[in-house]
Amino acid sequence: MSDTEKSGIIAKMIGPKKRWRAYKARVAELPENYRAAVEAIERHLMHFVPTDGDANASMFEDLADLFEQAAVNGTPIREVVGQDPTEFVKEFAENYSDGGYVPARARRQLTDSIERATGEQAGTEG
Template sequence: MAWFEKLTGSLAEKKQYKADVRRMAALPAPYMEAAMAMHRYFMYYGGLTDGDEMITMIGDLADLWERAAADGTPVRDIVGADPVEFAEAFAEAYTGRRWIDKERARLIKAIDHAAGDGPS
């Protein structure tokens, strides 16, 4: 890993991510719209801190919508009646560390300390 990748992250991961986003952007409507909407949601909901896990998830998302477009599968047949439930179930399959994990640990530590359960 080059010195600048320690600051910016892996260039290979960034290239793969951008390639997968381009794949989704190149899909025909309505698949592109659905893929990009899920991508946007994952940027807010997912909160993954593991770059490899995020790259895998976005690549799998692109694969899912490319396959649906190739097969002509209706969007609702993929996501069902509740797109939020589908998106969150999809994201849960990628079990990397999430931003919220750090805050959960911080909360537990603070409450333990306040309750006198933790180290002083």
Template sequence: MAMGWIEQVTGSLEQKKQYKQYKARTKQLPANYRTAIDALERYLTYFGAITKGETLVKMLEDLADLFEQSAAGGTPVREIVGEDPVEFAETFLQNYSEGQWISKERRRLSEAIASVAKEEVP
């Protein structure tokens, strides 16, 4: 009971543990990959505005998987993100859009218009 209340106030303890594991994984990457993933993480968390902790953790774990595999295979960072890292980040983020606050607002707008439209039909 107390654990549930604490998690409501502070957030999921499991997600915090997963985030720490993600950070430990990224610290093991070669410097150039680490710099790139840190920059991507910053952009994704600001631009993505993900409010669901489980979605954010999943996205970051997937990003770490991609960079670990790329580092192991010797894939250059530019080959991972392409010529436009913003386009890469925003395309990558589309896979996790359900966790963004704007998704809720899009649904709310659609439902409001649908409700009004029903009332207007004679």
């Protein structure tokens, strides 16, 4: 294997990892309720939306962009995800993959997580 081939393989392995760490650092900087919503969406996407490494990196970077802007502008989480978070995630993911099967339990878990992030279970959005 030539040095060029080795270099290409290493770049393919390290590139997505670097992007993932950068994405996670951005999410960590979000206000708590926005971070909770992003993490709920992230879990859902990781389990049920098949994509490749580059598509995953772009998808999560765009998710961070969306919620960073929402936080800066004071846009409520519900205004970002709507009343049906599973529909939001489905539409969001369609930009990056052919979708995937999402069981009812997972859809309920995502909806519950967004409700907690928006404070709807407690009565106020944080």
